Amino acid sequence: MENSTIPRLELETFAREGYKVPILNIEYHPLNSRYFVIENRNNFPIRDYISPQRRKFYKVFHMTSGTGVLIVGLHRYEMGPNEIAFIHPDEIMSWQTTSGETGGHFCLVHPEYFGPDADHVLNLFRQYPYFAPDRAVIRLTDEQSATINGYFEAMLSEDRGANDDKKQAILLQLQMLLLESQRAGRNLAKTTISEEYGYIYRFLSLLESAFQVQKRDTYAKLKTAAEFANELHVHPNYLNALVRTQTGKTLREHIQDRLLYEAKSLLVQTDWGINEISDGLGFSGQAAFTSFFRKKTNTSPSAYRKNAMIPVNI
Numbered sequence: 001m002e003n004s005t006i007p008r009l010e011l012e013t014f015a016r017e018g019y020k021v022p023i024l025n026i027e028y029h030p031l032n033s034r035y036f037v038i039e040n041r042n043n044f045p046i047r048d049y050i051s052p053q054r055r056k057f058y059k060v061f062h063m064t065s066g067t068g069v070l071i072v073g074l075h076r077y078e079m080g081p082n083e084i085a086f087i088h089p090d091e092i093m094s095w096q097t098t099s100g101e102t103g104g105h106f107c108l109v110h111p112e113y114f115g116p117d118a119d120h121v122l123n124l125f126r127q128y129p130y131f132a133p134d135r136a137v138i139r140l141t142d143e144q145s146a147t148i149n150g151y152f153e154a155m156l157s158e159d160r161g162a163n164d165d166k167k168q169a170i171l172l173q174l175q176m177l178l179l180e181s182q183r184a185g186r187n188l189a190k191t192t193i194s195e196e197y198g199y200i201y202r203f204l205s206l207l208e209s210a211f212q213v214q215k216r217d218t219y220a221k222l223k224t225a226a227e228f229a230n231e232l233h234v235h236p237n238y239l240n241a242l243v244r245t246q247t248g249k250t251l252r253e254h255i256q257d258r259l260l261y262e263a264k265s266l267l268v269q270t271d272w273g274i275n276e277i278s279d280g281l282g283f284s285g286q287a288a289f290t291s292f293f294r295k296k297t298n299t300s301p302s303a304y305r306k307n308a309m310i311p312v313n314i
Contacts, residue, residue: 025049026247028261031268035113038156041104050094052204057108058125059087066102073133076193082145084138088131105152121171137188144184151177211262222282225251260296267305274301
């Protein structure tokens with residue numbers, strides 16, 4: 001493909017500011033996750049990763065120690081203690097730790113967690129101004145950070161407890177957390193992302209947009225690695241080398257991984273027939289889909305569906 005805009009960078013330039021060893025792993029959200037998850041970083045250390053998929057969960061995390069680089073969309077934040085971040089379900093994000101360890105908490109909240117009796121809390125999340133990539137991180141005072149840490153601790157205690165009204169208590173703490181953060185309202189200064197990360201982000205964004213199989217009459221819009229590169233106006237070899245250097249996988253491997261994740265999602269979260277899923281994902285027939293799935297998982301689609309755990313709202 002001839003294009004005067006194709007960059008001719010050496011491989012060594014791929015590892016400049018914004019990346020370090022180890023490479024950033026691509027992580028998809030577990031299909032069997034509960035609708036509300038809260039963890040303490042002391043028991044759940046953060047890892048370097050990219051979350052390429054637009055998730056169904058709102059994510060909030062608060063740092064009490066350590067440092068790291070958060071990228072939300074195309075906005076880069078250098079985070080440290082006494083800072084809190086808000087990640088919208090539609091945003092692609094990455095994290096890279098730049099210190100020995102990090103402390104604090106994080107929570108994931110699925111819209112279904114709120115239920116009809118808490119629509120007002122869901123609306124707070126939908127309208128909250130800091131679930132935006134250009135306003136995603138807030139710097140807190142020591143006092144504000146201690147208060148917010150208390151909210152997380154209270155939610156963690158309720159989540160692990162057996163009170164019949166624990167969901168109500170958690171929702172109250174979430175509302176207080178949003179209010180306290182909004183009162184702080186001082187966004188952390190953003191820095192420019194690298195050109196290389198921009199290409200990775202745009203590839204992952206295009207890949208995600210290809211998988212919008214939400215109804216029986218919708219189909220995945222699969223593309224080859226060369227077609228993705230063409231949309232980004234770069235040479236396929238350049239894009240493939242860049243993505244492989246930073247994530248450890250080729251473009252083709254990412255495409256197949258995303259296809260497999262979509263297949264698992266449809267098997268677990270819908271009652272569609274195997275043939276319907278095969279058609280929706282663009283396979284030539286059920287036999288081709290079963291062969292692909294078995295090669296990747298060592299089990300058949302029907303056996304995977306039978307053994308999969310269905311998410312439970314608690």
